[in-house]
Amino acid sequence: MDFIKLGGRKRPIHFGFNSLRVFCDLTGRTLETLGSEMTLDDTLNLIHAGLTDGARVAKEQYEGDVLMLCDWLDANPEVFAKVLTLYASALGKLFAPKTGLGGTMAQA
Numbered sequence: 001m002d003f004i005k006l007g008g009r010k011r012p013i014h015f016g017f018n019s020l021r022v023f024c025d026l027t028g029r030t031l032e033t034l035g036s037e038m039t040l041d042d043t044l045n046l047i048h049a050g051l052t053d054g055a056r057v058a059k060e061q062y063e064g065d066v067l068m069l070c071d072w073l074d075a076n077p078e079v080f081a082k083v084l085t086l087y088a089s090a091l092g093k094l095f096a097p098k099t100g101l102g103g104t105m106a107q108a
Helices: 017-027 040-057 066-075 078-095
Strands: 002-006 009-013
Touching: 002 040, 002 066, 002 078, 009 040, 017 040, 040 066, 040 078, 066 078
Parallel strands: none
Antiparallel strands: 002 009
16 A cells, blocks of 8 residues: 545555456446556546545545545646556556566466
């Protein structure tokens, strides 16, 4: 889990399987279409899902919605790129092949 300053305070953000599940549910996407031809709305829903799941993991309340997120990003546009970097890093960790002692883990 990471933290970002947004909406006047430090907020937890987490991109894991639950946030991806929420994002897919919100947008109708599947795991196979993650990242391909994402619209601005898709990207905002992805960030919203990460903030919602970050609050869940941190056992905090998250009162935001996508419209509020847009207002927060308008006030701090540099956070947008930072969050996308966090997402890319998390996705790489989730789907990277695991290696052991000189070998790779068999695919399930």
